[in-house]
Amino acid sequence: MFNETLNNSKIIKHYSLIMDWARSLPENIIIKRKTEAEDLFKKIGITFSVYNNFDTTERLIPFDMFPRVISSLEWIKISKGIIQRSLALNAFIHDVYHSAEIIKAKIIPANLVYKNPAYEIKMAGFDVPKNIYSPIIGTDIIRTDQKKFLVLEDNCRTPSGVSYMIENREIMMRMFPELFESLKVEPVENYPSFLLDTLESLTPKKCSKKPKVVVLTPGSFNSAYYEHSFLADMMGVELVQGTDLYVDENITYMKTTKGPERIDIIYRRIDDLFIDPITFDRSSLIGVPGLFDSYKAGYINICSAPGSGIADDKAIYTYLPEIIKFYLGEEPILENVRTWRCYLKSEKEYVLKNIEKLVVKEVHGSGGYGMLIGPKASKKTIDIFKTKIKLFPENYIAQPTLSLSSVPIFLKKNLPPRHVDLRPFCLVGNKKVKLVSGGLTRVALKENSLVVNSSQGGGVKDTWVLTE
Secondary structure: OOEOOOOHHHOOHHHHHHHHHHHHOOHHHHHHHHHHHHHHHHHHOOEEEOOOOOOOOEEEOOEEEEEEEEOHHHHHHHHHHHHHHHHHHHHHHHHHOOOOHHHHOOOOOHHHHHOOOOOOHHHOOOOOHHHOOOOEEEEEEEEEOOOOEEEEEEEOOOOOOHHHHHHHHHHHHHHOHHHHHHOOEOOOOOHHHHHHHHHHOOOOOOOOOOOOEEEEOOOOOOOOHHHHHHHHHHHOOEEEOHHHEEEEOOEEEEOOOOOOEEOOEEEEOOOHHHOOOOOOOOOOOOOOOOHHHHHHOOOOEEEOOOOHHHHHOHHHHOOHHHHHHHHHOOOOOOEEOOOEEOOOHHHHHHHHHHHHHEEEEEOOOOOOOOEEEHHHOOHHHHHHHHHHHHHOHHHEEEEEOOOEOEEEOOEOOEOOEEEEEEEOEEEEOOOOEEEOOOOEEEEEOOOOOOOOOHHHOEEEEEEEEEOO
16 A cells, blocks of 8 residues: 555545555555566667767656546646647748748847747748648646646657657556546547648648658667657558658659659658758758758658747747737637746846746757756856856746646655646647647656656656546
8 A cells, every 4th residue: 555645635636536546556566567567668669868978878768657637627728728829830930931920010029030040041932831830749838736737838840759648558558457447538549640640631732642651760879769660650651761762853752672652741850950961961861862852842741841940949939929819819828937038138137136046948958958947056057057148148048946736656655746747749730730638748756856858867657638
């Protein structure tokens, strides 16, 4: 039996059945199930890699078997808010590569767009298929202790984690089938079919038949390679590397044992810079020479579009409420976290004076790197960040240190709370927007930690949206 470490008054209603179940489990059963789950992860090959100067090993991502639960009413608001943001973000990307009305209206400063490294000048004036630049958007959401959902950031380029979302569910259903018999949980395994439908709806202009879709990966050394192969397999499409494709007279082909096969849509999981060594980085060995010309000639669609990263920049994020109002004429359903823009003098001064209480982030950073958590930082680290902000204020934003909601984890004989976030995945196709009822819940396994990234010691949980 597990010792109670949560205050009963803080347990949300729809967690009560899960808590009763967790309390009733003998410790030896949890240990046995945890070992079985780890063995399944190893057998399936679910790993992530951290490549730096000190560590090049592949690791199992820690999986906690206590599920994250979201009520149907909560999910309705979340899904509506995410769909709203996804539509607004795609409208914004189209605008900044065309007439830039939002800049002309002086809602967003021109330098935040045109001097942004994510802005791709080669995309200016080009009409992408169906005007959808970012068909797969992963939005990171937190819930405060006041039960309010807030958006931390939007990931518009190549958001990862959906394979964990699906495999977490598969493992939970194997480990604890009795839970799924007593609770009505929305499925997540339909994501690959939704993704394929979305991609097939985004046909290039010069596609006269059922489109041929492939997943383009940098290769097995990429940290998300498992996900690339998983999604290709689940969609029933080919997983290819740059050397498997070639361009002839602006048409993109895949090499096969039966000869060349024309390709229409590429779900790319490589960065903009490496897509085409002729157009972008000439040193790239993982791209396809001539692919960008094939794209602009209307023979191929690249999803997400090159340059779509302009929309998930953290400086642009601060303008999402205005972006939603400008393009959709609506009030935001989901609020942003209060954010200070260090390029503005008054806000920079506030950040410098209150940095010990704030979270400071690099505008172009990701993965939990390049970040300062003021209350936990040393004086030396704070001084370093102060100097950086003074020298390069446009590179930083700051946010309050929020009291994030927590979910229990199984830890020996206890059920201690740990902070979590949520990444649902929105699919934006031609005239259709789909959202699987669930997402990737990341959990900070270290006590009192606010960093959930797997590369920084975080783990994952299954996410349950209840049907009520």
